[in-house]
Amino acid sequence: MPAIECRSLTKYYGDVRGIEDVSFTVEDGEVFGFLGPNGAGKTTAIRTLLGFLSPTSGGAALLGHDATDPGESRAARERIGYLPGDPGLDEDRTAEAFLDHQAALRGSGSREALVARFGLDESRRIGDLSRGNRQKVALVAAFMHDPDLLLLDEPTSGLDPLLQEEFAALVRERVVDGASVLLSSHVLGEVAALCDRVGVLREGRLAAVESVEDLRSRGGKQVRVRVAEDVSRGAFEVRGAMNLRVGDTVSFTWTGGYDALIDLLDGFTVHDLEIVDAPLEEAFMTFYDGDVPGPGRRDDARGARGTEASAPASGTGTDPEKTDADGGDR
Template identity: 85%
Template sequence: MSAIECRNLSKYYGDVRGIEDVSFAVQNGEVFGFLGPNGAGKTTAIRTLLGFLSPTSGGATLLGNDAADPVESRRARERTGYLPGDPGLDRDRTAKAFLDHQAALRGASSREDLVDRFGLDESRRIAELSRGNRQKVALVAAFMHDPDLLLLDEPTSGLDPLLQEEFAALVRERVDDGASVLLSSHVLGEVAALCDRVGVLREGHLVAVESVSDLRSRGGKQVRVRVAEGVDRDDFEVRGIMNLRVGETVSFTWTGEYDDLIDLLSGYTVLDLDVVDAPLEEAFMTFYDGDVPGPTGSGGGESSGSDAAGSGAVGSGGEGR
């Protein structure tokens, strides 16, 4: 039994598509990433999986429980840690009072350790906390009952780099203990560092499910070459070359076969050659060329209001779904 099984799941808001025909599975002990810019459908998918939204069609199970059945969904949530993209914390309570309430509902076996690790001051009112400190409260609440499954929507939003590293270490520890994780992000570095596989969402459609290594390979290689002869730009206007820049050094992204690249360069006297992996951003953007299958209509849905955390964010501002 998989930790999550999602079968042709669709959610429409009237005529506006949130997600459509989304199918994937998260295996036990796996960190699965939802990758896509704000508005791609990540939050809609997570909230539908949790039973907070009723699917328009299709279905899903969490820890073997039917996500659309109120009793089974509640049973699954008892064993699930959920971090919303924009945690709706009671601003009039102290962090301690909020966590006390959450502990009474689900337990808090790891609370003390987590409060210490994240340097959280529980005595302060939530209204007085910065965005990053509110995120700490939400993280402690999601992890402190040692759940079997974690659904984390933009989890590092507002955290400084050191706390982002602490969060990553915490995820790895929980997976080592047998937990499974669905992590939604538009921060490519975060996904690459933590996830085993990635589902790429575009305008409500799951356009690919790949390992992180396979996703990297889609971006090809960045090539910088210096040759003795003058360069005719037309010689490099060939299939497999993207982002061509011709000057004293010729640079481009190569997405073809290595033999073809060697054949191309064999016509020159190569003085210097540098070939490295292309940035993950380029691999990701290959999924954002061309048309999206299925009905038209995007946007709308509930706003996650999440901020980009760190560098390498995909897309711009806008509201998440």
């Protein structure tokens, strides 16, 4: 049984598309990435999966529970760790009081270890904490009851590089222990380092579901070559060569086959040649050329953001079905 099964999930805010016809699965022990820029629909998809937003159509299951049934959705959330994109923590509480409340709701088997690991000072009032320290509080809350499934929305926002590495190590440890993870991000390096497969969201629609390896291969190869001859730009303006730069060294992104590349270079005396994977950004941008047809297209990614930034962290005591009624679009 998949940890997550999403079936043609659709959420509209009036006539504005949040997500449309989104289908994917997250297998047990898998880290699945939602990749897309702000406004692509990542947060809407996660909040609809969790039952915080009612879908316009379609369905989903979390850990075998029907995500569209309020009772079953609540039962599933007891085994889920959720980190919102903006946790919206109660600023008047101390971190300790907030985590005590979370522990009363779901348990706290790993709390002490996580507090020490992230260097969190629980005695401080949340309103006095920096953005990074608030994120630490939310991370401890999401992980401390050792959930079977983690839904993490932009989880490293505000964390310094060392803590980002610590977070990545924590995710890998939990997966080894049997947890499954859905992680949304617009940071390509984070997705490449952690995820087994990636769903690329584009304006609310799932453009592709691919392994990170296949996604990277879509970007082609980065070629740098130095030859003995004087080179004209026209000599390398051939099918398969993109982002061409001609100087003492010729560089380009190659999206064709190796035989065609060898034929291209065969006419030159090659002094130096380097061929490496193109940056993941090259692959990512192949999904963002041209327009997505259909109603509700948002030229301004802020178009339907609503009040989602104020959404509470899981278990803050606010009824999630009553929050964020007009939703968001991240």
